Amino acid sequence: MDVRVALVSGANRGIGADIARHLYQQGWQLSLGMRTPSRPSWDDDGRCHLFAYDATEGQEPAWVQEAHARFGRIDALVPCAGLMIPKSVIDAEEDELEAMMAVNVMAPRRLAKAAWEPLKASGRGRILLPGSLSGKRVKSADSGAYALTKHATVALAHALRQAGWEHGIRATAINPGFVNTDMARSITHYPPDQMTDPTAIAEAVGLLINLPNTSSVAEFNVNCVLEPMY
Known part of the structure; x- marks a missing residue:
């Protein structure tokens, strides 16, 4: 039976959980990569493997090795662990920028590197990188430092798409605006019921991850408000 396997980080909350x-x-x-592993209530037939994962600790090779030993294959990566510190590029301290880069860029790059051979073996490997509309434009001063890292996340998706194309690997940057999660609610007064619901992002990922190799989507932009471009 051809049952595909996906690694999802940040899977205990927010977009990753959905x-x-x-x-x-x-x-x-x-x-499922989580700082504190907890089996989801909906896993009623044991299809979920849990791994204690911290995106700052360089655990990606160990996670991939353990998941591959469990399932014998890896077909997709959805690294949802993310960090947002709302500061301008002037006000942000060096260690704050480094912390966001570590989680938003370096960790998913390491995960892709660690899982590259299994993704190639799949013949239709998929990497869905949760970027952000902050990776497409800088809307405010206080989003500047975060936007810097998310522009890098979007670039990473394109770089992986280029590197993996001939091996059947397709990478997509998912770029939402405000999504109704605890992270978004903590940084804006925008009404939560007018934000994009995380289930909508999950449905988009479900569509994109199942597209054939001949229907590649490099970026998928999602917004809950009208902007000139997005």
Whole structure:
């Protein structure tokens, strides 16, 4: 039976939790990376493997090795662990910029590197990188430092797409605006009920991850407000 396997980080909250549940409902087997592993209530048939994962600790090779030993394959990566510190590029301290780069850029790059051979072996490997509309434009001073890292996340998606194309690997940057999560609610007064629901992002990932190699989407931009470009 051809049951594909996805690794999802940040899977215990926010967008990552909804993506994991949606992929599970689609029939995927999952390896869930969480700082504090906790089996989801919806995993009623043991299709989820849990791994204690901290995006700052360089654990990606160990995670990939353990997941591959469990399932014998890896078909997709959805690294949802993220960090947002709302400061301008002037006010942000060096260690704050480094912390965001570590989680938003370097960790997903390490995960892709660690899983590259299994993704190639799949013949239709998928990497869905949660970017942000902050990776497409800088809307305010206080989003500047975060936007710097998310521009790098979007660039990473394009770089992985280029590197993996001939091996059947397709990478997509998912770029939402405000999504109704605790992270977004902590940095804006925009009404939560007017933000994009995380289940909508999960449904988009479910669509994109299942597209054939001949229907590649490099970027998927999602917004809850009208902007000139997005």
